[in-house]
Amino acid sequence: MATTVKEAETTPPRPTVKHGLAFLTSRLRQIGIFVALLVIVGLFQILTRGALLQPDNVSNIIVQNSYILLLAIGMVMIIIAGHIDLSVGSVAAFVGAMSGVMIQDWGFPWWLAILASLVIGGIVGAWQGFWVAYVGIPAFIVTLAGMLLFRGLTQITLENQRISGFPTEYRQLGGGFLFPGLFPADTNILDWTTVGLGVIAAVLLVISQLRGRRTRARLNLETEPAPWFITKLAFGIVVILGLTYLLASSRSGTPIVLVLLGILVVVYSAVMNNSVFGRHIYARGGNLQAAQLSGVNTKRIDFMLFVNMGVLAALAGLVFTGRLNSAGPGAGNLFELDAIAAAFIGGAAVTGGVGTVIGAITGGLIMGVLNNGMSLMGVGTDFQQFIKGMVLLLAVAFDVFNKRKASNALK
Amino acid sequence: MAENILQMRGITKTFPGVKALQDVTLEVARGEVHAICGENGAGKSTLMKVLSGVYPHGTYDGDIILEGETVQFKDIKDSEHHGVVIIHQELALSPFLSVAENIFLGNERARKGFVNWNETNTMATDLLRRVGLKLSPTVRAGEIGVGKQQLVEIAKALSKDVKLLILDEPTAALNDEDSAHLLGLVSDLRAEGISCIIISHKLNEIRAIADSVTIIRDGRTIETLSLHDGSVTEERIIKGMVGRDMAHRYPERTPSIGDEVFRVEDWTVHHPQEHSRVIIDRAHLSVRAGEIVGIAGLMGAGRTELAMSIFGRSYGSNISGSLYKNGQQIQAKNVGDAIRHGIAYATEDRKRYGLNLLDDIKRNISGAALNKLATRGWVDGSQETIVANDYRKSMNIKAPSVAAVTGKLSGGNQQKVVLSKWMYADPDVLILDEPTRGIDVGAKYEIYTIINGLAAQGKAIIVISSELPELLGICDRIYTLAEGVITAEVPIADATPEYLMQHMTKEKD
Numbered sequence: 001m002a003t004t005v006k007e008a009e010t011t012p013p014r015p016t017v018k019h020g021l022a023f024l025t026s027r028l029r030q031i032g033i034f035v036a037l038l039v040i041v042g043l044f045q046i047l048t049r050g051a052l053l054q055p056d057n058v059s060n061i062i063v064q065n066s067y068i069l070l071l072a073i074g075m076v077m078i079i080i081a082g083h084i085d086l087s088v089g090s091v092a093a094f095v096g097a098m099s100g101v102m103i104q105d106w107g108f109p110w111w112l113a114i115l116a117s118l119v120i121g122g123i124v125g126a127w128q129g130f131w132v133a134y135v136g137i138p139a140f141i142v143t144l145a146g147m148l149l150f151r152g153l154t155q156i157t158l159e160n161q162r163i164s165g166f167p168t169e170y171r172q173l174g175g176g177f178l179f180p181g182l183f184p185a186d187t188n189i190l191d192w193t194t195v196g197l198g199v200i201a202a203v204l205l206v207i208s209q210l211r212g213r214r215t216r217a218r219l220n221l222e223t224e225p226a227p228w229f230i231t232k233l234a235f236g237i238v239v240i241l242g243l244t245y246l247l248a249s250s251r252s253g254t255p256i257v258l259v260l261l262g263i264l265v266v267v268y269s270a271v272m273n274n275s276v277f278g279r280h281i282y283a284r285g286g287n288l289q290a291a292q293l294s295g296v297n298t299k300r301i302d303f304m305l306f307v308n309m310g311v312l313a314a315l316a317g318l319v320f321t322g323r324l325n326s327a328g329p330g331a332g333n334l335f336e337l338d339a340i341a342a343a344f345i346g347g348a349a350v351t352g353g354v355g356t357v358i359g360a361i362t363g364g365l366i367m368g369v370l371n372n373g374m375s376l377m378g379v380g381t382d383f384q385q386f387i388k389g390m391v392l393l394l395a396v397a398f399d400v401f402n403k404r405k406a407s408n409a410l411k
Numbered sequence: 412m413a414e415n416i417l418q419m420r421g422i423t424k425t426f427p428g429v430k431a432l433q434d435v436t437l438e439v440a441r442g443e444v445h446a447i448c449g450e451n452g453a454g455k456s457t458l459m460k461v462l463s464g465v466y467p468h469g470t471y472d473g474d475i476i477l478e479g480e481t482v483q484f485k486d487i488k489d490s491e492h493h494g495v496v497i498i499h500q501e502l503a504l505s506p507f508l509s510v511a512e513n514i515f516l517g518n519e520r521a522r523k524g525f526v527n528w529n530e531t532n533t534m535a536t537d538l539l540r541r542v543g544l545k546l547s548p549t550v551r552a553g554e555i556g557v558g559k560q561q562l563v564e565i566a567k568a569l570s571k572d573v574k575l576l577i578l579d580e581p582t583a584a585l586n587d588e589d590s591a592h593l594l595g596l597v598s599d600l601r602a603e604g605i606s607c608i609i610i611s612h613k614l615n616e617i618r619a620i621a622d623s624v625t626i627i628r629d630g631r632t633i634e635t636l637s638l639h640d641g642s643v644t645e646e647r648i649i650k651g652m653v654g655r656d657m658a659h660r661y662p663e664r665t666p667s668i669g670d671e672v673f674r675v676e677d678w679t680v681h682h683p684q685e686h687s688r689v690i691i692d693r694a695h696l697s698v699r700a701g702e703i704v705g706i707a708g709l710m711g712a713g714r715t716e717l718a719m720s721i722f723g724r725s726y727g728s729n730i731s732g733s734l735y736k737n738g739q740q741i742q743a744k745n746v747g748d749a750i751r752h753g754i755a756y757a758t759e760d761r762k763r764y765g766l767n768l769l770d771d772i773k774r775n776i777s778g779a780a781l782n783k784l785a786t787r788g789w790v791d792g793s794q795e796t797i798v799a800n801d802y803r804k805s806m807n808i809k810a811p812s813v814a815a816v817t818g819k820l821s822g823g824n825q826q827k828v829v830l831s832k833w834m835y836a837d838p839d840v841l842i843l844d845e846p847t848r849g850i851d852v853g854a855k856y857e858i859y860t861i862i863n864g865l866a867a868q869g870k871a872i873i874v875i876s877s878e879l880p881e882l883l884g885i886c887d888r889i890y891t892l893a894e895g896v897i898t899a900e901v902p903i904a905d906a907t908p909e910y911l912m913q914h915m916t917k918e919k920d
Contacts, residue, residue, distance in 0.1 A: 286767035
């Protein structure tokens with residue numbers, strides 16, 4: 001092993017075809033999840049004869065899966081730290097129910113109800129975080145109990161009745177679109193708000209990537225070969241602008257929840273990569289004892305993670321309730337499993353210490369596209385369940401296989 | 412002398428970069444108790460792993476001849492089938508299973524897949540009686556003391572028709588009474604014709620029970636001595652264990668020692684679970700600026716426990732005593748406190764306690780002092796890379812870049828990452844626990860140079876090691892630790908391996 005390291009140090013790889021191929025295969029492992037998403041999108045685009053990428057359907061996929069993606073952000077953080085949260089579906093339902101009670105029974109204005117709901121989510125998270133971090137009960141047990149607890153509380157709060165008829169403002173979060181009235185619905189002109197947002201997103205991507213590359217070069221870190229970098233960047237731009245085009249030509253424009261998701265993905269990715277808190281999460285999950293012996297307050301990290309998960313679950317509950325315009329006693333059932341599956345398909349490790357927010361989002365989208373594509377094809381939910389199960393199993397198996405290959409290569 | 416039950420000839424075992432055993436020879440006569448002595452890291456455990464099939468045939472060179480026949484063990488089961496049973500220092504009983512279940516674990520008394528509990532329990536009772544245990548076989552293994560667990564292990568070995576029993580440090584965790592009982596049992600087994608190999612640091616025990624002793628040093632057999640006539644003294648054995656050429660293995664250094672920086676007084680620590688068991692007993696030590704102080708102790712003496720309890724009470728319970736930093740008493744109730752008071756502890760087990768093996772070099776280096784790189788909770792990634800690159804160069808960490816994952820580095824390079832992490836935390840007191848364990852000779856020299864450099868910067872350094880030459884080579888002053896008690900303090904000028912080993916093997920009064 002020592003010799004290979006030395007070689008890499010003294011002779012920089014020459015850009016031959018062989019090296020290029022080796023580089024591509026090593027990169028493919030890292031971007032495998034994105035490739036998988038593309039392949040699945042392509043596959044269903046053909047199988048559904050173009051129905052999948054119809055503008056309205058794309059908009060639909062995003063809105064339909066938005067609450068799972070919100071949950072997946074918090075879930076992957078919990079999984080990176082080496083825990084699990086089985087309660088998020090029940091918590092989302094409970095918060096949705098509470099918001100309904102606040103608006104309908106207590107006469108809260110919509111904005112106060114939303115704020116109070118997020119606070120309730122935080123308190124629920126603090127409750128679970130307390131048991132996990134300070135009492136030392138495994139998260140699996142605490143959140144299994146939480147799943148029952150908050151499902152029960154949901155039903156108690158709602159007295160097993162559905163609450164419907166939420167104010168329009170409240171429903172924007174789940175079902176709203178940006179400036180829907182800006183352009184007449186009967187014209188085919190692209191929605192300029194959407195185009196504007198898309199272009200801004202693309203420009204931000206280019207700037208951040210270029211800056212990152214310059215910094216890496218300045219610090220003598222490995223930089224990717226220029227052709228690869230440009231391909232990657234161009235590809236990112238195509239995806240963003242393509243999505244922009246589709247949304248802009250859909251009936252209603254940009255879903256508000258997409259903007260919310262976009263902001264959260266960027267913020268949470270930054271938190272996980274660049275904040276002390278995020279670093280401590282990886283350290284805690286990668287090696288608990290080493291983290292403790294480095295002075296990391298791991299109990300506080302665990303506690304904060306669950307508070308954060310509670311707030312995100314509350315947000316998911318608000319989006320879901322707003323979209324359906326209804327808070328029901330059975331809402332959010334099995335959301336936790338979709339969020340967990342998204343994190344693991346997205347490359348998180350069962351043992352903790354590994355995973356990314358963007359990976360979990362991609363994993364969630366894979367599940368979403370599978371659902372939507374199969375529904376469009378008229379596949380029954382029975383087969384859908386079966387196929388989703390296989391996808392989860394194979395995705396993790398692929399990951400395990402890759403890791404084993406990588407570690408064998410070392411010997 | 413009687414015929415040999417075991418002959419190991421020309422055993423050579425190499426690990427990547429390290430020759431653990433070189434042409435080792437071992438002969439054990441039938442029905443004798445044969446002791447193996449050597450410092451930690453001399454290769455005793457490796458030899459026993461070769462013998463018991465942990466390292467299967469083909470991964471080492473040389474021959475094992477058991478009862479006149481050459482044997483090639485594939486795994487532990489294979490060696491046990493031939494009557495060779497090893498009992499490891501870390502007991503391998505499952506605490507939640509009954510004693511009887513433990514005895515027959517993997518060897519169940521069963522008919523057609525169903526356990527015959529009557530047979531299991533009656534046979535277990537017989538075996539327990541044979542090892543002198545009056546114990547119900549249905550008691551859970553976790554509920555009995557360490558001494559009795561050790562005897563249960565032996566009962567387990569007897570259930571497998573053992574011919575050659577290997578005991579690795581059997582009395583290290585036992586009190587005197589349990590030790591005496593165990594050694595008595597070994598004598599009884601000898602009378603029944605069972606041969607025994609016993610690895611022990613307790614030389615008085617070896618002299619009391621063993622028929623002969625083989626000394627291993629640096630992966631080679633040094634000599635085999637017969638203990639029958641009593642002419643072989645403990646000093647004679649110690650000489651064989653430690654005597655070797657020490658020149659040029661340690662970098663030159665002129666110490667410049669300042670005022671006292673750190674002092675520990677009356678430090679008593681109890682076992683984390685068994686709150687009445689004393690692990691460290693009224694220990695005291697001090698270290699001055701620019702000084703390298705050694706703590707010499709054998710395995711199980713409490714070295715790591717002492718260090719970790721000082722470092723923010725990360726080991727033990729009911730800790731009492733006081734810590735002084737620059738003459739002022741300090742409280743370090745958790746690791747964060749200890750780090751803030753300028754204390755650092757680099758662990759002996761870097762994979763378990765030192766590194767996040769999943770993460771890269773730079774994030775490991777910044778791990779203990781991330782706040783130095785952060786403003787309002789956000790880490791300056793560029794600065795982090797610059798810092799890590801500086802350490803990569805100055806510490807000569809061999810890796811393609813600081814973005815390389817630490818799990819893929821060699822032991823020496825991993826150790827340099829651990830040291831970098833604590834150097835970046837910039838402590839005043841640095842406790843290094845076995846800083847060169849599992850590292851090849853060249854890298855050791857580099858690590859010593861780094862330690863000297865830190866001392867030259869005025870840091871107070873405590874080095875814990877079981878390798879005496881290492882301590883004698885780099886320290887200014889050495890404490891010896893035996894069974895949780897500081898038994899001696901000696902300036903380097905007066906320290907000899909024999910003197911240290913005497914105090915390291917000192918029994919509690």
